[in-house]
Amino acid sequence: DVVMTQSPLSLPVTLGQPASISCRSSQSLVYSDGNTYLNWFHQRPGQSPRRLLYKVSVRDSGVPDRFSGSGSGTDFTLKISRVEAEDVGVYYCMQGTHWPPLTFGQGTRLEIK
């Protein structure tokens, strides 16, 4: 199984400042069709996770452009250019290349300083 490792696990950020979360996979996430199936999710308390990005860097509909994704192979990054209050919660990366099983990272909790 592909293991997804996120860092940091806790991320205190000042409003208006940038934030960055790293996600590393135990093997390359490049699929045979050339795509890299790496997603990022955001979860607020009491809600289901909401997908922000898929295929590393494609934003889902309605996701603000302050969210961006980058990376390749086994190393990926989620960046928030300027953190807003609504961005608090837990962020998860997830791989859909080598499945079953689909696997998630441990989560990164973002809080406002």
Added chain:
Amino acid sequence: QVQLVESGGGVVQPGRSLRLSCAASGFAFRTSGIHWVRQAPGKGPEWVATISNDGSNTYYADSVKGRFTISRDNSKNTLYLQMNSVRAEDTAVYSCAKDFRGGTHFWGQGTLVTVSS
């Protein structure tokens, strides 16, 4: 708009059975593979099972293989999860979800299953 509405959760004793349902609307259900995912209290999401659009292929997490069965009724736009021999570690919110890889992802709100004597 896309809707996935889960039902059937509740409190169940260890070793007993429970069947969850997921009612789908707003998209072409019969052409979509669908997943069950779960999230234990205070934990991250865990993939549970997947079924292909026509039900001919199913996949399970090792933690539920042999105990859970995923199925679907395309005439009713409904997905099911039959949970047998449940354990305390199966306690979680169970959600159905579609299209993790592509551009039409949706994740339902979930139904809580509590395994307790």
